[in-house]
Amino acid sequence: KxxxxxxxxxxxxxxxxxxxxxxxPISGHRSVSWYQQTPGQGLQFLFEYFSETQRNKGNxxxxxxxxxxxxxxxxxxxxxxxxxxxxxxxxxxxxxGALGEKLFFxxxxxxxxx
Amino acid sequence: xQTVTQSQPEMSVQEAETVTLSCTYDTSESDYYLFWYKQPPxxxxxxxxxxxxxxxxxxxxxxxxxxxxKAAKSFSLKISDSQLGDAAMYFCAYRRxxxxxxxxxxxxxxxxxxxxxxx
Numbered sequence: 001k002x003x004x005x006x007x008x009x010x011x012x013x014x015x016x017x018x019x020x021x022x023x024x025p026i027s028g029h030r031s032v033s034w035y036q037q038t039p040g041q042g043l044q045f046l047f048e049y050f051s052e053t054q055r056n057k058g059n060x061x062x063x064x065x066x067x068x069x070x071x072x073x074x075x076x077x078x079x080x081x082x083x084x085x086x087x088x089x090x091x092x093x094x095x096x097g098a099l100g101e102k103l104f105f106x107x108x109x110x111x112x113x114x
Numbered sequence: 115x116q117t118v119t120q121s122q123p124e125m126s127v128q129e130a131e132t133v134t135l136s137c138t139y140d141t142s143e144s145d146y147y148l149f150w151y152k153q154p155p156x157x158x159x160x161x162x163x164x165x166x167x168x169x170x171x172x173x174x175x176x177x178x179x180x181x182x183x184k185a186a187k188s189f190s191l192k193i194s195d196s197q198l199g200d201a202a203m204y205f206c207a208y209r210r211x212x213x214x215x216x217x218x219x220x221x222x223x224x225x226x227x228x229x230x231x232x233x
Contacts, residue, residue: 033220042225043205045221056219056220058220088157099210099213105160107156108157
């Protein structure tokens with residue numbers, strides 16, 4: 001099986017723009033989670049989707065949003081980009097989103113905001 | 115709120131030797147999961163080992179084992195026979211075991227420990 005695929009690998013944007021990141025989970029996985037990784041704040045949970053529904057949301061402003069499609073692929077969107085949004089965005093998938101399940105991560109999208 | 119602390123920002127080990135990475139956590143819950151993840155330069159987070167809090171037996175995966183001390187809220191990772199490919203950043207993570215309405219089942223990560231393996 002192919003692993004979790006995130007596109008693009010790298011993105012450079014300027015302040016005020018918006019960006020969309022994509023995540024294709026492992027085939028058969030219905031849960032997709034997103035995490036933001038920065039040197040200062042470490043890894044922080046953004047949101048989790050299961051069967052096209054947002055099940056959990058982290059403590060991020062409304063500029064951060066996401067969705068999941070019927071094929072379980074997920075996108076996250078950040079509007080009105082700020083310098084502080086520069087980070088590695090990691091996506092993870094699991095079969096059912098059960099709490100003890102192993103999460104399979106992608107290699108991330110590195111976003112730089114200039 | 116739950117927190118995870120890794121007090122060693124960097125560690126180094128000689129190839130073939132053993133190294134232990136430390137992790138402590140704080141929670142008021144009695145049932146939860148603990149994980150160690152490895153993040154090599156490729157940036158992909160890879161699960162190394164998982165421990166269920168209700169199991170007293172320490173988890174083991176080949177050269178990787180943990181020392182889980184529930185009362186002390188300590189969860190250290192031991193890497194035996196270290197290999198060059200073990201060089202990476204290691205993250206300790208916590209996840210609750212029970213969904214509570216309005217409360218997330220997110221992974222809570224420590225700040226990470228960079229492990230250098232010397233040939």
